[in-house]
Amino acid sequence: MSEKDVLAERFEANRSKLRAVAYRMLGSSAEADDAVQEAWLRLSRTDTTGVDNLAAWLTTVVGRICLDMLRSRGSRHEESLDARTVEPVATTDDSTDPEQQALLADSIGLALLVVLETLTPTERLAFVLHDMFAVSFDEIAPILGRSPAAARQIASRARRRIQADAATPEADVSRQRAIVEAFLAAARGGEFTALLAMLDPDVVIRADSAAARIGAADRMAGAAELRGATAVAGFFSGRAGAARLAIIDGAPGAVVVLGNQTRLVLSFIITGGRIIGVDVVADPEQVRELDITMVDG
Known part of the structure; x- marks a missing residue:
């Protein structure tokens, strides 16, 4: 097996989690797939000999990609959440573990996606990575360009927004x-x-x-x-x-x-x-x- 084949195999082992991260960040199956594909392209072009934890490295890469995509939405003044439909959890990837897919469906409903849409990109990334995927603030901080303490503060603010009233978030x-x-x-x-x-x-x-x-x-x-x-x-x-x-x-x-x-x-x-x-x-x-x-x- 070639080195590229080994890398592809290791990537596929992480695909399900990466897609889950991207979907929670973006609220769109198509965009989540695009983010995961971009992560593979970046991996294939990177020398990973010094990467000790590939799963953590990939999660960081996907986080950065999703953050850029969320910020791009804002700069293009895309339509508000009221004008577009948040997609339910779905996948066309037959290789996805059915148990993992069921856990994904149970853990993120449309109501939560609606609330996540009301967060700023930095809040959304900090909350999703830390509260949903237990990524440490030491790892989140470089993605945001902040200190771990600042990343913690951002996640805390996001948490309060979500816990306050998930039924009537203020998105405007x-x-x-x-x-x-x-x-x-x-x-x-x-x-x-x-x-x-x-x-x-x-x-x-x-x-x-x-x-x-x-x-x-x-x-x-x-x-x-x-x-x-x-x-x-x-x-x-x-x-x-x-x-x-x-x-x-x-x-x-x-x-x-x-x-x-x-x-x-x-x-x-x-x-x-x-x-x-x-x-x-x-x-x-x-x-x-x-x-x-x-x-x-």
């Missing part, structure tokens, strides 16, 4: 932006009632230790979390004067810039037209790793 970025803009305006104006109207009753603020040290969480009484619409509305009422609208890792949020330096980042989690969570990050290393685009206006 324009609507999310409008909600964040309205919330910041109400906060600056001290409009407590308006803030309450935009908050879920069980909304949670989570602030990192750096945010607390610079006084961003002084009304949280030293706690890492603040829960409840009344408490959160009180926290923001009369504040956010220096906050500017921004796109953070693909989703609308806000930043506080002082002396040309981003000091605070607020990421909003929105479901069903209401804010269910706000992450406040001030750790300089974490802030530097976020993809932040300022929004004029």
Whole structure:
């Protein structure tokens, strides 16, 4: 058996898992097949003599391919989820283990695929690889171009979005932006009632230790979390004067810039037209790793 035949055999042994990863990432059987085929092409062109764990290497390659495909969707402004149908789990690969195919069908229904579609590409990759395939954050971090700690934070944010309300995810970025803009305006104006109207009753603020040290969480009484619409509305009422609208890792949020330096980042989690969570990050290393685009206006 030639070296290429051996490589092909090892690839086929991993095909089923690779396709499962790609399908969860992309929500399309055809695109998943394309991603797996691209992974084979890259493998066939690569010297793998230094690769100790081929399965992990292939998973990383497929992850990068899928991330590029998801980002390409956004840059082409492809149709929203409402305008296209998420495909059910299916395969035309007769060599796929029936037991593995059954596990795939049981583990990812259309409802979860719909929720995954609402995540940003980085959130989706971090969540899928870690929570569904137990890939370590040390392995996920290089794919995202972030540190393991940042990858963990991204997966945690994705998890909260999914757990919040899988039935009514907020997928419309324009609507999310409008909600964040309205919330910041109400906060600056001290409009407590308006803030309450935009908050879920069980909304949670989570602030990192750096945010607390610079006084961003002084009304949280030293706690890492603040829960409840009344408490959160009180926290923001009369504040956010220096906050500017921004796109953070693909989703609308806000930043506080002082002396040309981003000091605070607020990421909003929105479901069903209401804010269910706000992450406040001030750790300089974490802030530097976020993809932040300022929004004029």
